[in-house]
Amino acid sequence: MNTLKINDLNLTYKNGYNAINGISLEIKNGMFGLLGPNGAGKSSLMKTIVGLQKPTSGSITFNDVNVVEDTDYIKKNLGFLPQDFGVYPKVNAYDLLNHIAILKGINNKAERQKQIQYLLEKVNLWNFRDKEVHTFSGGMKQRFGVAQALLGDPKIIIVDEPTAGLDPEERNRFNTLLSDISSEVVVILSTHLVEDVKNLCSEMTVMNRGQILKTGKPKELIKELKGKIWSKSIANDELEIYQSDLNVISQQLIERQLQITVVATSQPEGFSSVDPILEHVYFNVLSQNSEL
Ligand SMILES: Nc1ncnc2c1ncn2[C@@H]1O[C@H](COP(=O)(O)OP(=O)(O)O)[C@@H](O)[C@H]1O
Ligand SMILES: [Mg+2]
The missing domain is CATH 3.30.70 (Alpha-Beta Plaits)
Known part of the structure; x- marks a missing residue:
């Protein structure tokens, strides 16, 4: 079992804005939904967890390792799909994954080939491996994003608003793919759509204004309102x-x-x-x- 523990986390940006205000969470294997409107602080929280920015105060541990200090530990075990992946280079899907796999430290060529084929098949892109990623549809790009996030057997996968811009059918396929993976790893899915959390997430939290407002199992939170x-x-x-x-x-x-x-x-x-x-x-x- 993997465990991410966040304790009394605060983040103040240079301009004085408090994007994270005293957040504490404990997240274990399974799919965890981070739900909140635009500007709630979801991306700020995720970027802080993955070590792209340091919190102003508070602690984050993954499997009891302090990952604020030791950012290498989380990076080694992490698959991250940021909200803005940026521009894809004019490289085909296979070669781009191969490049990312090298960056992730998968040095053995046969091992890289094995993982890339497995993942491209898993996200239904094997037949498109020779196509350049920038020509992919939105849904294909997101599935490619998941494939790159899964390289190197991560123990924690963080995806930031992955369904934005997908049509309902693509969204379904994407969410099912994530939930298939989530039994043995921590998956954190951030979204402003209740629909993404429904049926898929075993645990969820509602966030706004940098604070956690409510955490629980979707079914139990619904039951409270009966x-x-x-x-x-x-x-x-x-x-x-x-x-x-x-x-x-x-x-x-x-x-x-x-x-x-x-x-x-x-x-x-x-x-x-x-x-x-x-x-x-x-x-x-x-x-x-x-x-x-
Ligand atoms: N680098 C930054 N400097 C100052 N304010 C920021 C920065 N990044 C985000 N913010 C502000 O922090 C708040 C939360 O943003 P964000 O974490 O992107 O929310 P969400 O992902 O939930 O939409 C917003 O008000 C945003 O304008
Ligand atoms: Mg965001």
Whole structure:
């Protein structure tokens, strides 16, 4: 079992912005969803874990090794797919993986060939190995990104908003691929889409404004809201009244009629009960945070 432990982590950028505010987390093998809106601090947290930037204070250990001091240890065991991979050189998929494998220290040529073929087959790109990566579709590029992240048998895989820009079918395929891998390693998936966390992540956390707001198993977080979610169709000009009286977590136009969803321990008048889903968990946590 691999364990990543983050304890009271803080990161202040040079301009004085506190991107990470006292984060503590313990993450074990399996797929961990880091869910939060744009600007929440997800990329800041991931870049700090992988050693691209030093925290202002706090500690990070992986398998009990202090990786803030010893960045080599995490780099040796890490597969990282950053949010912005940057520009791909005009090199075919096979040669680019071979190059990255050398950078990762896989010095034995036969071993490199074996891993590259295995991974290209695993991500369904073996037939495209002679094509240049910059000509790939978004989904193919992301699958290539996973293949490079998996080179060298990493114990921890960190992927930052990997599904952005993928169509639903590509997203599904990509997420399934990640969850297949995740039983024996730590996989951290950051996303602003609840959809990515649903069904795939064994554990999740909601993050906003550099803080962890809620952590748990998706199923259990949903269960906590059972009997507390209510909805009602209202007139557009009634929204403010409802917002001042009730905890409105979302509003939606359904066939040109405004429908609001609220969290309440007992049934508000005129509302009907709704089965909780993960979106409710997410919007509820965020709405509590916005009042602080
Ligand atoms: N190098 C930096 N210097 C100053 N502020 C930064 C820097 N990088 C990110 N930020 C700020 O930190 C906050 C969190 O950004 P980020 O970690 O990219 O969030 P997310 O990945 O969740 O969208 C944002 O307000 C962003 O503008
Ligand atoms: Mg980001």
